[in-house]
Amino acid sequence: MPFMPAWENIVTPVEHAVAAFEPGLPLAVGFSGGADSTALLLACARRWPGQVHAFHVHHGLQVAADGFEQHCRAFCDQLSVPLAVRRVDARHASGESPEDAARRARYASFVELARETGVAVKDVALAHHADDQVETILLALSRGAGLSGLSAMPALARREGLIYHRPFLQLGGNEIRAWLRAQGVTWIDDPSNGDARYTRNRIRGTVLPALEQVFPQFRGTFARSASHAAQAQALLVELAEQDLATVGAPPAIAALQGLSRARQANVLRHWLLRMHRCTPSSAQLEELLGQVDACRTRGHRVHIKVGTGFVDRVGAVLDWYNVAPSAKPSR
Secondary structure, rough: OOOOOOOOOOOOOOHHHHOOOOOOOOOOOOOOHHHHHHHHHHHHHHOOOOOOOEEEEEEEEEEEEEHHHHHHHHHHHHOOOEEEEEEOOOOOOOOHHHHHHHHHHHHHHHHHHHHOOOOOOEEEEOOHHHHHHHHHHHHHHHHHOOOOHHHHHHHHHHEOEEEOOEEEEEEEHHHHHHHHHHOOOOOOOOHHHHHOOOHOOOOOOOOHHHHHHHHHOOOHHHHHHHHHHHHHHHHHHHHHHHHHHHOOOOOOOOHHHHHOOHHHHHHHHHHHHHHOOOOOOOHHHHHHHHHHHHHHOOOOOOOEEEEEEEEEEOHHHHHHHEOHHOOOOOO
């Protein structure tokens, strides 16, 4: 078999990335059959033989999806890696991003697959790399995102009881493919990756090559900027936790008015996300801040659409309800 040399010959960036990677074992690898996840699965299977599982999510979005699954099964058989497959309906609702719908379905599937393996899988490795990180930052910039969005993808994240690792975030996509070709390994080229209807694909095909010409070191510099944003965001979360303890949950209007406008925005955004899983748009947050400032009399009404519900004044506090105003409980 051309792709099973001794792991001790660590000479390439891919091998160095996995050598520096210290997950809990057994480890699951999210495996689509594409180049990046193929390289990650192969390197991890060499690094921890007998300790690696592959998770494949069949999204049901393409006719070729059955072929993707067959390819993944054949490759895992060659590596003697157990493969778990989950079929989902990842079609997006009207007005919803297809990529976001597929991403949510994928993460939900990983949780279910981890439960179904029969072994104590808590760590999942994902094959996102430096190009993916740059694309994520550019998409966040295009939406006018704050520090949370500009932080992009963390190397390690906890979600619904699982720990997600991204050991390839310092590697370019070309480095990964060059390594696979050197191993004599083939992979699936998803035809949707060339679909110009998706903004990420247009960034990959047009913007990244232009950045390569003008700023050859852009992957590393973008990664540093994302790291700085993540550190700053962590500080904002710490401050928001302190302020939330002061203003209360639901927050007291008078206590909010004692904070600067920037701290009001920070703690309200944190309260809505932490307590109600919703994020106000910039316009909604500005309107809410204006109403907090204007709320100086007992009869002043606050009623602002935020996410799928409303922020209302209820006596001396603000509260959020995911119901029509007529159905809101009285207090």
